[in-house]
Amino acid sequence: MENTLTHARENFIQGMSRISLFWGFPRAMGALFGAIYLSPEPISLDVLVEQSGVTKGAVSTNVRQLERLGMVYKHIRIGDRKNYYTAETDFWKIIKGILREREKQEFDTALKTVGLSLEMAQSSEISPEEAELAAFYQQRLGNIQRFFHKLDNLVAAVLTLDEFRLSAVQRLFGSEDTNS
């Protein structure tokens, strides 16, 4: 336990918990990914329990989430009832997976809602004395709708980038490695 590498791992796992939480995932998910990522061989559920400090049930649940997001992979060995996990090491791929998973879907419902309000504001049942307000609504709702479309397209565009083009884009803008 007073091992330096163990400390490094524990610190990393803790950091990944924070990050996970920040991105709206359960704390345990980050911790588990951290542990799996720092395992040189496929890691089993019981070792995960020990290294991450998460109970068995939670490990079972959260590891499945990770799998669903394409962040880890399950390995089954013949004649061995344990499950072993390895981490996806292509982070860019992970990001893309997550964006696809949640951002996309949420964007659609957002657009649908704004669209509905916009339709209402364009409705013919609006009395003359409200015409001015209706025009204002139409303008504002139209603007936000266009913006969401733009953002949606931007995200979609980013999703088409592969690792190679990503670097290219970054070089395009700047300040690569200005520190340390």
Place this chain on the structure above:
Amino acid sequence: MENTLTHARENFIQGMSRISLFWGFPRAMGALFGAIYLSPEPISLDVLVEQSGVTKGAVSTNVRQLERLGMVYKHIRIGDRKNYYTAETDFWKIIKGILREREKQEFDTALKTVGLSLEMAQSSEISPEEAELAAFYQQRLGNIQRFFHKLDNLVAAVLTLDEFRLSAVQRLFGSEDTNS
């Protein structure tokens, strides 16, 4: 209440609540921004209470958050103790503000944590029999550190884009307005 425009507004406010929640903000924040955004004139706190269905205390708190994020502006009228608010309509500016506010800071702490673990893994106090594992840790931690740096730079790059260049970038990739 059976007014069409009112329905449009209520639907929009509700949608903004969802979005707010999704981005990790309180539900009330989105609702309030929605109400302010759809007000043709600077809107006062009591009207906000009425339109958003949020209580006075919460309005006071959340509206200040919105102000801090640069999403709304406070207007004071001489000889009038009420506060009036208007919405920032440049959404790109808003996004940038939010990114600066949270993403940036969180990225820094993430990088610091990974850096610390990496240092530990490079420590000289590591026994020979752990050398192999240490090398593995160094590799993995180095990789994730580089990735975070890349991502950080990417976000920073996006933050430098103004409305004009943004459109240019989007046109660069694609599918502008393929629907509706």
Place this chain on the structure above:
DNA sequence: CTGATCGTTTAGAATGAACTAAACGTAGTG
């Protein structure tokens, strides 16, 4: 068939954030 060892599921507890309601302070008004 029995026992042991897995992973999964579930019911309940704990945690933390956000909302409500009410008290508070303050600034204008008559």
Place this chain on the structure above:
DNA sequence: CACTACGTTTAGTTCATTCTAAACGATCAG
């Protein structure tokens, strides 16, 4: 100087999510 009309703060409650612990079911070994 009261009185009223504001915005702010706070204490307590509600609510949703996540974690734990334990029961469960299934699979493999002997």
